[in-house]
Amino acid sequence: MGILDFLKRKPEPTAGLAKERLRIIVAQERSTRGAPDYLPLLRNELLEVIKKYVHVDLDAININVEHDSGHEVLELSVALPDGKPASNPAT
Amino acid sequence: MTAEIIVVTSGKGGVGKTTTSASLATGLAMAGKKVAVIDFDVGLRNLDLIMGCERRVVYDFVNVVHGEATLKQALIKDKRHDNLFVLAASQTRDKDALTQEGVEKVLDGLSEDGFDYIVCDSPAGIEKGAHLAMYFADMAVVVVNPEVSSVRDSDRILGLLASKTRRAERGEPAVRQHLLLTRYNPARVANGDMLSVKDVEEILGISVVGVIPESEQVLAASNSGVPVILDEASNAGHAYHDTVARILGEERALRFLEVPKKGFLQRVFGG
Numbered sequence: 001m002g003i004l005d006f007l008k009r010k011p012e013p014t015a016g017l018a019k020e021r022l023r024i025i026v027a028q029e030r031s032t033r034g035a036p037d038y039l040p041l042l043r044n045e046l047l048e049v050i051k052k053y054v055h056v057d058l059d060a061i062n063i064n065v066e067h068d069s070g071h072e073v074l075e076l077s078v079a080l081p082d083g084k085p086a087s088n089p090a091t
Numbered sequence: 092m093t094a095e096i097i098v099v100t101s102g103k104g105g106v107g108k109t110t111t112s113a114s115l116a117t118g119l120a121m122a123g124k125k126v127a128v129i130d131f132d133v134g135l136r137n138l139d140l141i142m143g144c145e146r147r148v149v150y151d152f153v154n155v156v157h158g159e160a161t162l163k164q165a166l167i168k169d170k171r172h173d174n175l176f177v178l179a180a181s182q183t184r185d186k187d188a189l190t191q192e193g194v195e196k197v198l199d200g201l202s203e204d205g206f207d208y209i210v211c212d213s214p215a216g217i218e219k220g221a222h223l224a225m226y227f228a229d230m231a232v233v234v235v236n237p238e239v240s241s242v243r244d245s246d247r248i249l250g251l252l253a254s255k256t257r258r259a260e261r262g263e264p265a266v267r268q269h270l271l272l273t274r275y276n277p278a279r280v281a282n283g284d285m286l287s288v289k290d291v292e293e294i295l296g297i298s299v300v301g302v303i304p305e306s307e308q309v310l311a312a313s314n315s316g317v318p319v320i321l322d323e324a325s326n327a328g329h330a331y332h333d334t335v336a337r338i339l340g341e342e343r344a345l346r347f348l349e350v351p352k353k354g355f356l357q358r359v360f361g362g
Contacts, residue, residue: 013283015284018238022239026243026246029246033254
């Protein structure tokens with residue numbers, strides 16, 4: 001096999017992949033930094049509730065805690081998909 | 092004048108905090124500053140080995156905090172520079188040996204003794220020792236390797252520096268944050284196998300104060316208990332000199348970011 005080794009493709013460079021993965025995780029962790037510990041749980045429970053009505057995934061929900069002149073604002077945004085609502089709404 | 096407190100921190104272990112603390116403190120001393128470098132890694136003392144003074148430790152940081160020794164007794168004068176002192180970590184297993192008040196007392200004492208810089212070598216992690224090392228800082232040197240877990244952890248540390256320090260709690264001007272990229276391998280960056288300086292700066296949103304190339308001399312220096320900044324023959328040493336100069340306000344271009352060109356003989360014979 002040794003003689004044909006040079007024909008093998010070199011492995012793809014991985015630095016680009018590392019950068020992309022870090023960009024996403026760092027942005028996500030920064031958005032929840034300094035926020036209450038219950039926020040991820042709240043996010044998941046909200047997702048469960050919303051899922052009863054529309055198909056959305058975790059990435060569609062954005063929770064932010066904004067500090068605005070002395071008070072905190074919990075900001076929640078849900079990007080709804082274009083398609084039909086879930087066929088089986090909660091009863 | 093009060094002393095400027097610099098924390099050398101990273102979150103992740105093994106990225107070069109102690110190597111950096113030793114070289115940074117030595118470099119500042121070489122610039123004529125009176126410097127103390129403190130090991131905050133209670134239970135895992137190591138700065139003394141890197142500084143080459145492990146056999147001269149009599150009293151340590153915790154002894155001073157508990158009033159069992161004076162600062163003067165515990166400070167170990169560097170054998171190469173008269174204006175450089177080491178305060179060793181305690182080898183006690185008691186993680187609560189350090190308290191915020193105790194640390195503050197020691198830092199104030201050093202400030203009163205006319206020290207210009209106090210370098211705090213943080214332990215890895217985000218537990219108490221790391222918290223105390225950064226709490227009183229005026230400036231932070233966040234050591235990061237071009238590698239995913241190190242970059243992520245350093246972002247976490249940047250967040251803590253912005254919220255869990257005395258400056259943050261008092262609403263004073265923020266801790267000045269510097270990124271120091273260590274173990275940088277230009278050849279692997281050129282091949283696309285390692286994050287580049289630019290990549291790390293973009294991800295973390297702050298610029299580097301220095302880039303230390305991966306170098307065999309770093310191990311050789313720690314083997315012999317001589318901070319690598321004193322190795323005139325190593326690029327890592329030169330890169331630390333540049334970093335110290337930038338911290339002192341000088342403008343210097345980054346070096347050692349390109350793949351070293353091979354000479355004719357090396358190209359023919361390899362190596």
